[in-house]
Amino acid sequence: MMKIKPPKTRDDLIALLSLTEPDDLQELYDAAYAVKAENVGRVVYYRGLIEFSNYCIKDCKYCGIRKSNDEVERFDTPREDILAMARWAYENKYGSLTIQSGERQDEAFIDYVEGLVRDIKELSDGKLGLTLCVGEQTEETYRRWFEAGAHRYLLRIETSNPALYATLHPDDGHHKWQVRKACLESLRRIGYQVGTGDMIGLPGQTLGDLADDILLYRDMDIDMIGMGPYVVHHNTPIGKAVLASGMDSKEEQKRRLEMGLKMIAVTRLFYPTSTSQRRRPLQALHPLGRELGLKAGANVLMPIVTVPKFRPQYLLYDNKPCVDEVPEQCKNCISARVASVGDTIGFGQLGRFAALFPSQVKGFEPTRA
Secondary structure, eight states: OOOOOOOOSHHHHHHHHTOOSHHHHHHHHHHHHHHHHHHTOSEEEEEEEEEEEOOOSOOOTTOTTOTTOTTOOOOBOOHHHHHHHHHHHHHTTOOEEEEEEOOOOSHHHHHHHHHHHHHHHHHTTTOSEEEEEOOOOOHHHHHHHHHHTOOEEEOOOBOSOHHHHHHTSOSSSSOOHHHHHHHHHHHHHHTOEEEEOBEESOTTOOHHHHHHHHHHHHHTTOSEEEEEEOOOOTTSHHHHHHHHTTTTSHHHHHHHHHHHHHHHHHHHHHSTTOEEEEOTHHHHHOTTHHHHHHHTTOOEEOOBOSOGGGGGGOOSSTTOTTTTOOHHHHHHHHHHHHHHTTOEEOTTOOOOOOOSSOOOOTTOOOOOO
16 A cells, blocks of 8 residues: 655646555545644534525536526525525524525626625624625625625636636637636735635546646635536536537546545645535535545535525536435534534534635634634
């Protein structure tokens, strides 16, 4: 059995991502879990997820709520229902909440999100942490939301490779890798805790691409890393191509799951103190995907707090777990999963913030675990 050493270079990252032998993989996961336990503790933080609208102006080729998908029944969650779910999350000691939707950039949407942020902060007396995940916006818009009370923002870069990024989006002038990167830079300037991440196992993606993703997190001083394996949506251009080519077999899904776990583990070894989210797509590929992610070094879970009747309409990919559960069921299920791996839950805590590299976070200092 090999002895896992912390990666220091791009070649080191690729070498660890290349592991395939079961004993070597188990050693990798065990090493990453040990690093997590030592640096951020065996504590899992909840960020309750409210998916409040599936209207979207973007047409990403992999996404189930892309604007061209005419199978989708579009919805906007009534404001009072969003606030009721936010109050439920606060009363159930979810220290932090993530507000997510399809992407819009019109003034009505910007005003709506700003008011929603203020209302959620007010109902929790400022105690409920708030992450926004609503896509690319202008720096002025990001600043308005930050001043309203949002302190974290999640915007997935998808890949560090601009050429690969271009294959995921239509060539319409509205889906540019450089714009996505510039948005992340704007968020950093304003003072947000910035989260990003990639999709793992994309058609045409290489181990070098994945290693470069990890290096990009370092170079951009990313605070939170959320990643997960690519999962097919049947009514998207990329999903149709993958299904037609036979590249969504059980064996291929297993490969993407394994690569997702390796990315979590290698990233944890490279960034010992990172805040790392385990993405639900792992569970879409394996019934114990969340547990495997925690054992590989992840320390954040995002229980769904979306209004139950709207969950089936917010499907970014096929076989999304938990769409038929109510929030209480989701909470109990995930709590049992966390306990099964020997971790505890940081109820009532905003979630440990541990910058990968020193950075100033203006206007907010979360409770440290």
